[in-house]
Structures are given as C-alpha cells and as structure tokens.
Amino acid sequence: MKLLHKNVDKDGKGIVSLMPEESEDIWHAYNLIAVGDNVRGSTIRKVQTESATGSSTSNRVRTTLTITVETIDFDTPACMLRLKGRNVEENQYVKMGAYHTLDLEVNRKFTLMKPEWDSVSLDRVEMACDPTQHADLGAVVMQEGLAHICLITASMTIVRAKIDQSIPRKRKGNVQQHEKGLQRYFESVMQGILRHINFDIVKCVLIASPGFVKDQFFEYMFNQAIKTDNKTLLENKGKFLLVHSSSGFKHSLREVLADPAVVAKMADTKAAGEVRTMEAFYTMLQVEPARAFYGYNHVMKAAEGQAIETLLISDNLFRCQDVVQRKKYVALVDSVKDSGGDVRIFSSLHVSGEQLDQLTGIAAILRFPMPELEDEENSDEGD
Template identity: 55%
Template sequence: MGSYHTLDLKLHSNFTLTKQEWDSIALERLDEACDPNKRAEIGAVVLQEGLANVCLITEYMTILRQRIEIQIPRKRKDNASDYQKGINKFCETVMQAILRSFDFTNLKVVLVASPGFISETLIKYIFDEAVKTDNKTLLQSRSKFLRLHCSSGHMHSLDEVLKSPNISTKLADTKFVQETTALDRFYKILHNDEEKAWYGIKEVSWAIECKAVETLLISDMLFRSNNINERQYYVKLVETVKQYGGKVLIFSSLHESGIQLNQLTGIAAILTFPINMVKNNE
C-alpha cells in the first residue's frame, strides 16, 4: 500500500493483476490508481510563452498529463499579427489539453502559474472561448481557476507554486489539507480533553468497539504490514467506522502529516464522546 514495483508494459497492452485476496482498501486504491482524475483534487498548468506543463496533483504524486511546446514568433512592431496568431495557437492547444486532462467535477482548484502575464492571457482566452462556444463545464468552473506567479514554465516551478501562501484558502478542502487540519485538531483535543482523543492500536480499537469514533486517522503504513492478519485487522477497523457513520482519513506516509501520525503509532481517533480506557483494562 503506497509502495510500488516498476514493470514495463507496452502502450495499450492488456494485463492481469492477481492477488490471493483483495480487501476493500486495496480495491479502492486500485480503482483510484486506474483513473487519476478520481483522486486528483488539484489541476495545475505551469507555463511560459511557448511552453506549458499540464498536471494533476494527487495526495501521492504529481502526474504530468501533457507537455506542450509551440514556437511563437518574437514580438516586434513589424510582426504583431504573427505574434498574436502564435499566442492564440498556444492558448488553444493548452486549453484543449486542459479539457482532455481535467475532470472539473472532482477538482477543487486549477492553478495557472507563469512568469509575466501569459497566465492571465491564457485564462482570458479560455473563458472568452467558453463564452463563444457556451462551454458550461468551463463557465461553471471559473471560480476554481487561480492565477499565480512562478519563475518558469518548467515542472520544477510547480513546487514554488504549491508553497505560495496565496493558495492556502483555495486548497483548504483538499484531502492533504484535510489531513493536516484533522491532525492539528487531534492534537488540540488531546491537550484539552484527552479522553476524546486517543492513539495506539489497543486504545483506538476499544473506541471503535464502543462506536465512539467521529474521525479515524490511520496511516497507509499499517496496510503495508507483512503480516496479512494485521492488514486484515486494520481494514476491518476502517470498514467498521464507515459502517456506523464515522469519517476515515487514510494518511500518506509521504506527506508531513503522515510522518507525524506514524510517530503516534500510525493510528489515532477523535471521539464523539469521552470513554474511559480503564474499563477496558479491568
């Protein structure tokens, strides 16, 4: 879970993936891996004149959906028309890549970042075309587009975009921010009312048995245990919480919040009501 092996396959070739037993967590992850749009909550375009990288960002990785390179004539007084044609062709190509690559139903935000004003030009072009063609998908998603500055249109510039304080509000309800928020909330409750914030497998299991868990915080590290009985046990805990209406957040060990949760045994819970662990020990 969360780890991988590399296998070279020819494009569009069919293959069969077999396993002795498929649990609900593994099937859910496999389904999401087959279609990145199901997991991605952030779309991003980093660009400069003539170069654009169209990406999807999931909780585990950044997926480059398309790299676009188009030669644009230099802007001079005697070739303004050729320059504008080049810019329009570039914007049209990027827009089509966005439409092919992004599922706006799932995306919470689309980051468009560049040096200079080409990001502004692209966004204006996209929505001018959306009005002309009555593209309701784009028009209804206008509020999701966020223009930002970055140093270049190359992929490495995406890191500086994601660290920008200007996007914190827009990203507030994405999964990896939800995880960070939930962990912060857990620590606050642990400090103020420790009987409603538990961690450790024995303690959390008892809270689940009591149907007291509001939010289960569990690391994907636990689903990678070499002991199949342990893995099945953690899957059962997740399924039980979901069955009685609790919320489950599976933290990635690749993110800072997941690393912090691993330091707390990899499993924690925020409770709907306080329970006493002493009774379970008696």
Template identity: 65%
Template sequence: MTARPAVHCPHSLSHRKVQTESATGSVGSNRVRTTLTICVETIDFDVQACLLRVKGTNIQENDHVKMGAYHTIELEMNRTFTLAKKQWDSVVLERIEQACDPAQNADVAAVIMQEGLANICLVTSSMTVMRAKVETTIPRKRKGSCTQHDKALERFYESVMQGIIRHINFDVVKCVLIASPGFVKEHFCNYMFEQAVKCDLRLLLDNRSKFLQVHSSSGHKYALKEVLCDPSITGRLANTKAAGEVKALEDFYKMMKQEPARAFYGVKEVEKANEALAVETLLISDHLFRSQDIAKRSRYVRLVDSVRDNGGTVRMFSSLHVSGEQLSQLTGVAAILRFPVAELSDQEDEDSGSGSD
C-alpha cells in the same frame, strides 16, 4: 525495496532480452515484446518517475521465458495490466477505485522557498512528490555594492521559474502555492511575471490566476504542512483530499489540547473506543496495510470497516504525504471521539502515574 509474500500475480506486456541461435551456430540476442504472468516477490516504487517495478517468477507458459525464470515488469500510467490476489479486502478495493478516478489526480502544486533554496512539489491525493530542488549560493549584500547579490538572486529566480514550467502540468493543477518567509515570494512572483511578459511565456500568463502567495516559516519541505493549514488558502484547497487530511490532523491536535479525553492514538486505545461506538473520525496511515503480517493487516481492515459501520468517518493518510509522516509518529492510528470513554481516560491516568514512579 519492499519484500512481499508471493501472492500477487500481475499479467502484463513486457520486454525480454532473449538469445537466438542461427543454423550456422552463431548466437545473438535481441529484445522482444511478450506478455507475462509473474508471482511477485519484491516491489520497488520510483516516486520521481511514478513507476512501479515488480519482480517475481514466471508462472505461465511462454515462448521466450521459462517457467520459474525471474523477470521484472515495469507498471506505469496508461499501461494495462491484470492483478490477481488470493484475497481482496475493502481498503485495497477502495484505494484502487480512488487511483482510477481521474478527479483524484494531483491538483495542487507548491513552491516552498527562501533566498537560495526552493522545493517544487506536487500534492497528489495520496502523496507529496518532490519534483525539483533548487539551491543557489546568494552572496550577502555589501555596503556600496549589491551587484553580486542581485545577480545571484536573479539566477536563482530564473532557475525556479524554469522548474515551474518544466514540472507543473497546468492542465491538471488548479492552484500553485508560492510560499516563503518575508518578501521572497513577492519578489519572485514579480520577477516571474515580468519575464513572462518580456518573453511571451503564455503558459505562465494564461495561468496567472492559479498562483497564490502564502507565508511559510522556511523554504524547507516540512513547511508545506503549515502552508496547507493557512486559513487564507483553505477555500482554494477545499476540494482537495490533501487539505482534508491536513485539517483532520489539525483537528486531532486541537482536540488533544482542548479536550484530551476525546483524542487518543494507538491501535489498542482506538479499538476500545470503537467498541464503545465513540469514534467520530479515524485517522490511519496506509503503511499499516502494507504489512507482511496478514493478521496485522486484517486487524486494521476490520477496524476501518467497523468504524464506518458505526457511522464514523475514516481518513486514510499516505505515508508519502507530509501529514502522513506526522501521523506515523503517533503510531499511525489516531481517533477523535464523539464523547469521552471513561475506561480510556482511567487507563491513561494509570499509565502516567506508573511512569512517574
């Protein structure tokens, strides 16, 4: 649950349980549909349901809800609402524009798996959503008999296949990555499409070209980052925002190794580099713009606007995406520079020197 200052005022249709009293004095209750305007105090985002719950006090006259009474409104896709704020900044407006663009919907799905474990994910423009986790105990192969092992593996593959059918919208998804160490991905795909032919599963057969096999070090969620970096699939993912973020972070790490004087992280260092017009690419996490400290939020907005005004590129990372989680470990702000900035390099040397004393 995230607390916010009470400055956001959504106006939307909602349901409210109200009590009614008849002429005889009997009291009953029923749910009514009504349009409310509340002053938001708390926000809760349900990633799995893709649902936003906002709670606050009613600030507009209503037949069913008293002024000042608390109410929770659920905001979801395709439900119209109006949001009022005291101040709108460029970053917020950009995020809204991206969210309202149909082209920004999730277009990549990934199944990261190993024997007995599979994570089915959707990679959207702003986050990695875990849709299902399949876990099955696989007995070891025994000399002379592999029956128990093979049966358990088949049950596991069947569960993963059903998870794909249930959780992946092939009308939107352009590419489904099947990743694993060893030959698990090949064996699973062989099983899946054999079953698709046998059971005439047109959903899988018609979208067979969207499946792409790629190596991963494990079946855990964190392996998704290395999958998205795999050169063999970058062409298929070239038009997705997620791939762009992963590549930008990869470029930053490469620059730190090859030319450390052109890669810095931390808001103070990046601000100084920007003052010298040296920032070529700014990497910044969206969680910084959700701070309750308005001055702090404004500081990051000014940095983003300034970098763009100076001809730099801004990559906004979601804290809910695997690449955003990594950037958050680097303070949430990093930059690739056009050229080294002497003051920053000297300061880094001084810091490392003082640390060794």
C-alpha cells in the same frame, strides 16, 4: 486509472484488470499489490536461439507473463513500479518457476489476482478509477537562495526541483552583488516553475516564504513575463497564491496547507482534507484529550465502544507483508464504517501522512470522551 475488467466473488477471490493513465496511478498500484499476489503483464524477455550450425543469437521478444510477487520496488521520481517474482503460467520463452521482473508503467495494462480482495483494496480501486479524485496543486516553498518546487497530487507530494544558490550578503555601499545574486536565483526558480508545472492540469500554485521573498519573486516573475511576453504565466496569473511559511524546506508545506486562505482555494483536494483532519486531531488532543487517541490498542478499544467519529490511518499499515496484521487493520476500518464513523486513509507520501506515521500511523477523534482510556494510558506509563 482505467478499470478494464473486474470479477470478484462474494468470498473476495477474483481478478481486476487496470490501465494506469497517469503517474499518480502507479502509486495506487503500489498500494494495491501485495507480496503473494499474482500479476499478469506485458514484458520484454531476452531469448537466445541456437542455429543448426551451433551459433547462438539473442533477441528481445515481448511476451505476457504471470508472476507471484516476491518483492515490490516503487521508484518515486520515475513513478515506476518494479515487481519481481516467479513465473506461474506456461510460457514459450520463460520456464515455470523462473524469476522475472515486471515493470508497471503508465499506459501499460496489468491484471491483478488476489487470494482475497478486502474492503480497503476494493475502495482503493474505486478511488483510483474515479476522475473526480484528481485535483492537482503546485507549490514553491522558498527562502533566499533555497527553493523547493513541488507537485501535490491526491496521493503524494513530489519534489520536482530543488534550487540551492548562494546569494552574496548586502554590504554597505555595495548592494549590487546581492541584487544580481537574487535576480539569478529568481530566474532559476521561474524557469523551474515553467519546466515542472503544467498549468493545464494544476488548479493553483502556492508561493510560500518567510518575509517578503515571495512578494519580490512574484513581482520579478511577472515583470519578466511582460518583458518576454510569456503567455503561459500571464494567462495563469490568477492561479498564483502568496502565503507565509517559516522556511524554504519541504516540511513547511504542512503549515502552508493548513492556512485558511489556502484551504478555501483548494477545498476540493484530498491533500487539504488530510491536513484539516490532522489539525482537528491535534486541536482535540490539546482541548479535550479524552476524545483524541493514537496507537492501535487505544483506537481498537474506542472502536469496540463505537466511539470513533473519525479514524486516521496511514496507507503504510496496509502494505505490511504480514497478512494477519493487514486483516487486523482492515477489520478496524470496516468496524468504524459500520458504526457510522468516517475513515481517512492518509498517504505516507504527503507531509500530513508523514506526521501521522510518527504517531504510530493510526489515530482517532472520538464522538464522546472516554476518560477510562486516558487512565489506562497513565497506568501504562506508571508501570
């Protein structure tokens, strides 16, 4: 994301102009824009003109509109953001108060005006515009006949392709059908990798499966690469990492990303940091439950006692349309930062973020035990 202009005063009022440079930036825009904000951007409007003879013609014109956002629709596969709202600035083609839709796309600048820029929004702008935040990872989770080819960016896990093929079972005296089916399946997965993974950007490609499927596939892929002299695969052989997973489904990525070998390979990615923090929370919950809590009330009480070492919070909570609710979570984040705690904002499009959302979207690892919170929890359950 490119920051073109920023003017935010001490009270938090102001405008920020941004240019999304890649699909990931549209996700950041989705997290920044809230219902009630004003967004100015370029759009195409169909205009009807009537001639002196009474005949009317319609043509499409490009114009710049400012709308007050009423609905936000994020198209994940296309990485496109559709904003709908009323026009709030004079325009020769669109009446004041008329509804219009703005599409935010890559390489199309937009200006965002908020009644109040809080610390979470400003941090999001800073993070989106920091090039060191982008460290991309490819992953193929597979089992016989099923594979998911995924791209793991700093903010989301995107399934680029799903390959589902039936492979005949091995039968006594007739293994050929099984072998042929397996080769067809491996060929489809290899083509999927070549089509969807850009090796210029991706630093590492994980191949995960139960048993020996990953090893068989890896061997097949590089035998084919040698036969066909596929330079893309041969030059990037060192980027592949074979790891174990329990299945070929997307949710297996969580255990894959927690593997120490994987963590070492992708230590600089945000996805790995989220997974490590989530693992630390679950470990603490088992080993020392008086130092791990989830749910707003318990976490808030721990924050009041300046006991939070790491706050885990889902970005879903900052997209709520209730301004009072959002302010509540922003105040919590600020108080944890002020007391020297670490704040991790989890992406709801990552497997670890989905996991956190199941735990109310908010959790904390404490510096010291607070058994009184545990007793409170038990008394609530008793009631």
